[in-house]
Amino acid sequence: MTSPRLWLLPCWFFIASSYAAIDNSRYDLSVNGLWFAEQKILGPTPSYRHEERLYQTSYGVQGQAEWQGSLANLPWRVAIFGNWDEQDPERRYWDIREAHATKIWQDFELTAGISRVFWGVSESINVVNVINQADLTESFDGKVKLGQPMISLFYAAxxxxxxxxxxxxxxERLYPLRPNTGMKLADNAVFEDGKEDGGWATRAKFYTDNGEWAIGAFTGTRRVPILRPSPSSGRLMPYYIQTHNLLFDGLYLGEVLTPKIEVKAGRELDDNFVAINAGVEYRTYPNISNLNEVTLIGEYLYDSRKETVENHGQNDVFIGMRAEIGTDSDMKLLFSHDLSYASQYLELSLQYRINDYVRLMGKATSIMNASPDDMSLYPYKDEDFVRASLHVAF
Incomplete structure (x- = not known):
């Protein structure tokens, strides 16, 4: 990952000056194993070529330290993440996930520094979660985010x-060596009209007895680049465009059914677009030993942007489940099928808590099928990967 920019210097000063005012701290260390399977065509001549499954294993360590406290009546929070991988230099990096302080005046809160903000209600893809850049070294689905420098004003009514x-x-979004897109990425990105701004955003969230809903807006550089082949270099060139969004999300919490929806409408590259993720969750409590709760998930995602779509959900059905197993284990299974290209994606996540300090985590991802017309999944069509980690928190 690239070296820290100048905007990190005041954050380090803030961290150093805050150390003496720590009220709470938490540390999470883990040992990781990554396993990749790649389909390759091998052979010296066309008549002798054949498909063969190639495997690669990589090991690494990572850690996250979190502190929070108060300095001169200003609540503050810091979270620093670091990762080292034996094979992939792009996975050897550190990131300030959070480093911010807050000034409170009655119902107003002014926060400055680095933060991570989550917007959305869906399980598969959150189309309204537009603030932070994805950390693809930690999560292929983009769920894990990098810290974003920002100033925010919050009002609680x-x-x-x-x-x-x-x-x-x-x-910028940074790409690890694996999973492999099939082409190397260029070192330098290109920005529409030369604009490289973080942007502005606003959001109003409303609460009811059995639900919540929110409206918002965002304008700035889109977090997901368009990867364009460069004929001169033979590499993929990240092209970041400007985007202007109106956002809506909401859910209704029923006794067993929870309908959800996320909508993003806006304008990019002089064209209007709309992205929608609508779905429902059904909770059940099976009469099976050690199976406490099972939540069935069904979602449909539509995105009108075609070639400039942000993720692999452009006309996709997602089905899956979450399960609580005993008091120590959780499982999530998610499968997607593209109604336009017949592409298929499978993801399985597991977590087992050994005790209050130690837990095992695992995640497996498989691109089961990908059409050449599906530009989001096709570059990864030959790759499956598994991640396992042992975490110690204290």
Missing amino acids: SEADITLIYMPVFR
């Missing part, structure tokens, strides 16, 4: 929360 965010800088 009786039945609503209102947030205004300004992001002075933009963080």
Whole structure:
């Protein structure tokens, strides 16, 4: 990962000056194993070529340290993440996930520094989660995010929360060597009209007895680049475009059914677009030993942007489940099928808590099928990968 920019210097000063005012701290260390399977065509001549499954294993360590406290009546929080991998230099990096302080005036909160903000209600892909850049070295699905420098103003009303965010800088998406897109990426990205700004965002969230809903807006550099082949270099060139979004998300919490929806409408490259993720969750409590709760998930995602789509959900059905097994284990299974290209994606996550300090985690991802027309999944069509980790927290 690239070296820290100048905007990190005041964050380090803030971390150093805050160390003496720590109220709580938490540390998470883990040993990781990554396993990749890649389909290759081998052979010296066309008549002798054949498909063969190639395997690669990599090991690494990572850690995250979190502190929070108060300095001069300003609540603050810091979270620093670091990762080292034996084979992939792109996985040897550190990131300030959070480093911010908050000034509170009655119902107003002004926060400055580095933060991670989550917006959305869906299980598969959150189309309204537009603030932070994805950390693909930690999560192929983009669920894990990098820290984003920002200044935010928060107002808490009786039945609503209102947030205004300004992001002075933009963080590029960085790609690990595996999973492999099939082509190397260029070192330098290109920005539409030369604009490399973090952007502005606002959101108002409302609460009801059995649900919540929110409206918002975002304008700035889109976090997901368009990867364009460069004929001169033979590499993929990340091209970041400007985007202007109106956002809506909401859910209704029923006794067993929870309908959800996320909508993003906007304009990119002089074209209007809309992205929708609508679904439902059904909770059940099976009469099976050690199986406490099972939540069935069904979602449909549509995105009108075609070649410039942000993720692999452009006309996809997602089905899956979450399960609580005993008091120590959780499992999540998610399968997607593209109704346009017949591409298929499978993801399985497991977590087992050995005790209050030690837990095992695993995640397996498989691109089961990918059409050449599906530009989101086709570059990864030959790759499956598994990640296992042993975490110690204290």
